[in-house]
Structures are given as C-alpha cells and as structure tokens.
Amino acid sequence: MIIAHAIDTLGATSPNPSVGCALLDGEGRILTVGVHPKAGQPHAEAMALAQARDVGVLDQVRTALVTLEPCNHTGRTPPCSEALRNSPVEHVWIGVADPTLQAAGGAARLQEMPGGCDVTFLEDVPELADLHRDCRALLAPFQSRVMRHRPWISVKQALDHNGSMIPPAGQTTFTSESSLTLAHRLRRATDAIITGVGTVLADKPRFTVRRVPDHANRARRLLVVCDRHGRLPADWKAEMEQAGFEVLTSTDLLAVPAMLADRGVNWAMVEAGPALLKTVSNSGLWDDWLTIRKDGDTDHITLQSRDESPLRLLRENACSLES
Ligand SMILES: NC(=O)C1=CN([C@@H]2O[C@H](COP(=O)(O)OP(=O)(O)OC[C@H]3O[C@@H](n4cnc5c(N)ncnc54)[C@H](OP(=O)(O)O)[C@@H]3O)[C@@H](O)[C@H]2O)C=CC1
Numbered sequence: 001m002i003i004a005h006a007i008d009t010l011g012a013t014s015p016n017p018s019v020g021c022a023l024l025d026g027e028g029r030i031l032t033v034g035v036h037p038k039a040g041q042p043h044a045e046a047m048a049l050a051q052a053r054d055v056g057v058l059d060q061v062r063t064a065l066v067t068l069e070p071c072n073h074t075g076r077t078p079p080c081s082e083a084l085r086n087s088p089v090e091h092v093w094i095g096v097a098d099p100t101l102q103a104a105g106g107a108a109r110l111q112e113m114p115g116g117c118d119v120t121f122l123e124d125v126p127e128l129a130d131l132h133r134d135c136r137a138l139l140a141p142f143q144s145r146v147m148r149h150r151p152w153i154s155v156k157q158a159l160d161h162n163g164s165m166i167p168p169a170g171q172t173t174f175t176s177e178s179s180l181t182l183a184h185r186l187r188r189a190t191d192a193i194i195t196g197v198g199t200v201l202a203d204k205p206r207f208t209v210r211r212v213p214d215h216a217n218r219a220r221r222l223l224v225v226c227d228r229h230g231r232l233p234a235d236w237k238a239e240m241e242q243a244g245f246e247v248l249t250s251t252d253l254l255a256v257p258a259m260l261a262d263r264g265v266n267w268a269m270v271e272a273g274p275a276l277l278k279t280v281s282n283s284g285l286w287d288d289w290l291t292i293r294k295d296g297d298t299d300h301i302t303l304q305s306r307d308e309s310p311l312r313l314l315r316e317n318a319c320s321l322e323s
C-alpha cells in the first residue's frame with residue numbers, strides 16, 4: 001500500500017525522490033500513509049504525521065515505515081528525523097539509506113539518546129525482502145541521477161508479429177489497449193521523453209499522457225529530439241510547446257543523459273524508432289527495456305532490467321487514479 005501510493009507521485013517530485021511513509025499503531029495497523037507530493041512541499045513523514053493529527057490518531061502512532069531514510073537536514077522543509085523524534089513514534093523501519101551526503105544521517109539522529117527510537121533497515125529483515133526491493137526500485141530514478149549524474153533510462157519498444165516496429169499505414173500504434181495504458185503510465189511517471197527526428201517526421205506524435213490521468217501539478221515536461229541535421233519541423237515543435245512540453249534538440253544522443261541530469265530529470269523514457277534504438281542498445285544507454293510484441297490479439301511483454309526496475313513497479317501496480 002505504501003509503495004502503491006508512492007508510485008503515483010513518480011513524475012511529479014523531481015528533482016526530489018518519490019517517498020512514502022506509513023504510520024502504524026501498537027498492533028501493526030496502518031493509521032495513515034503520506035507521500036511527498038512535489039519538491040518544495042512537505043516530505044512523506046510530515047504528511048503522514050499531519051494526517052494523523054488531523055484525524056485525531058497521533059497519540060496511537062508507534063511505528064513509522066518509510067521507503068527512504070528520513071532526511072536530517074533543513075532544506076526547503078525541516079528535518080524529518082526531528083519530526084519523528086518529536087512524535088510518539090518508537091520504532092522506524094527504513095526502506096533504503098539516503099544516498100545523498102546532505103540529507104543522510106537521519107537514522108543515526110533518530111537513534112540518538114535521550115528520546116531516541118529503534119531503527120531497522122529493511123535490508124536486515126529477510127522476511128521483508130520484497131518490500132525492500134520495491135523501495136529500491138522506487139528510489140532508482142533519483143539514485144541514478146544523484147549517484148551517476150544521469151537519469152534512469154527506460155526504453156519502450158513495440159514490435160508487430162513479424163518483429164517490425166513500423167506501424168501499418170495511417171496508424172502510429174498497433175499494440176493492445178492494456179499495453180498502450182502501460183505506455184501512458186510510463187509517460188506519466190517519467191520526467192522526459194527522448195525520441196528521434198525520424199519518429200517525429202513519420203508520426204507527428206503527441207507524446208501526451210491520455211489513458212491515465214496526468215499529474216495535476218506536473219512541472220514542464222521535457223522532450224528531447226535527436227536530430228543531427230536540423231530536420232525537426234518548426235510547426236510541430238511549436239505545437240508541442242503549446243501542449244506544455246519544453247522541446248530540446250540534440251545532435252549527440254550520448255550527451256543527453258548528463259544534460260537531463262543537469263535539469264533535475266530523475267527518470268527518462270525512450271520512444272524512438274529502430275535507428276535511434278540501435279544506438280541506445282549499442283551504447284548500453286538504458287537501464288530497463290520493455291518489449292511489447294504483438295501476437296494475434298494478445299501482446300507478450302518482456303522486461304529486461306539492469307537493477308531494481310521502477311518500470312517493474314509500474315507494471316505491477318496500476319495508477320490508483322486509473323478507472
Ligand atoms: N514500435 C515502436 O515502439 C515505435 C515505432 N516507431 C516507428 O519508427 C519509425 C521511425 O523510425 P526511424 O526513422 O528509425 O526514427 P528514429 O526515431 O529512430 O530517429 C532516427 C533519427 O535519430 C537521429 N539519430 C540517430 N542516432 C543519433 C545519435 N547518436 N545522436 C543524435 N541523433 C541521432 C538521426 O537523425 P539524423 O537523420 O539527423 O542523423 C536519425 O535520423 C516510424 O515509422 C515510427 O512509427 C517510432 C517509435 C516507437
């Protein structure tokens with residue numbers, strides 16, 4: 001449940017991570033779940049504590065489960081380690097240690113006496129291995145940007161029954177309704193789309209989130225078009241900007257990840273044709289790769305992943321706003 005809530009915020013929180021916090025009573029019952037909705041707004045722990053206060057259950061809270069180590073610094077909001085220390089929480093379960101120097105140290109601060117809490121990292125609890133894996137997958141986009149200075153990069157590739165990526169004449173897509181919904185869920189969760197000028201010229205794609213509701217509070221979405229010879233049509237670019245995209249062009253795909261990291265992009269997806277995908281594949285410039293192969297009326301979906309994959313989380317958890 002904590003993961004399902006936090007997944008909904010992927011695509012809205014960058015440059016911050018998506019984080020969830022559940023507060024439980026002494027019997028292990030969930031009282032409230034908070035998420036960090038957007039950079040500059042309260043963190044998940046503060047949201048969960050505020051909810052508990054609002055509904056009058058704060059005095060019953062004993063345990064906090066957080067997907068990421070509570071922050072220990074005053075950034076745009078006060079330290080969450082202090083907020084938890086100043087609450088009735090006695091035990092804090094932590095999904096993943098904070099990978100940033102500036103925010104780390106929350107676990108140590110929580111344990112500090114007097115008035116400290118017990119702290120357990122999920123990696124030390126074999127029975128919670130699945131939850132630990134989900135917390136790592138949830139953090140993977142942020143972790144990628146801060147540790148490698150490049151976003152997590154997901155490729156989505158649709159193939160017809162002959163293995164061709166080219167849609168029938170007059171169409172831009174050919175996969176099933178449920179595969180298209182997954183594709184739009186991925187668009188919703190990512191901060192940027194990388195495409196090739198060949199796709200733009202052939203399809204005039206919209207690249208919008210339509211099959212699931214987009215974030216109401218989304219920052220400007222980035223669209224990078226790989227185009228080495230200035231073939232991007234100016235009228236299409238203007239239409240995309242009108243639709244809320246910031247459109248950038250690049251003559252060097254290999255320079256795109258660092259450029260996106262500079263702009264605070266945690267997670268980018270590639271929606272491009274066979275020419276660009278060949279370079280993406282040859283250069284190893286991807287972290288997970290979703291292949292949707294049409295076979296009659298059904299699609300076979302495979303996911304290749306280098307590490308704990310946030311795309312796996314999206315496949316396994318429908319957006320809670322989906323009808
Ligand atoms: N089934 C699916 O999942 C998808 C299918 N498609 C289909 O693919 C077709 C288009 O494919 P394609 O023509 O291959 O188009 P691409 O989207 O792969 O774009 C190709 C262009 O990308 C640019 N490019 C390639 N490598 C680099 C690089 N290293 N750095 C910078 N730019 C680079 C080149 O631009 P330049 O010419 O300037 O050198 C090239 O012409 C369409 O029919 C479309 O419908 C598209 C997306 C997804």
Ligand SMILES: Nc1c(N[C@@H]2O[C@H](COP(=O)(O)O)[C@@H](O)[C@H]2O)[nH]c(=O)[nH]c1=O
Pocket residue numbers: 158165167172173174175179180183199203204205206207208271272
């Ligand atoms: N053909 C194909 C895809 N292709 C991608 O979707 C783009 C069209 O997006 P839009 O204009 O927003 O509907 C197209 O240009 C290409 O990038 N995607 C899929 O999920 N399944 C498919 O079968």
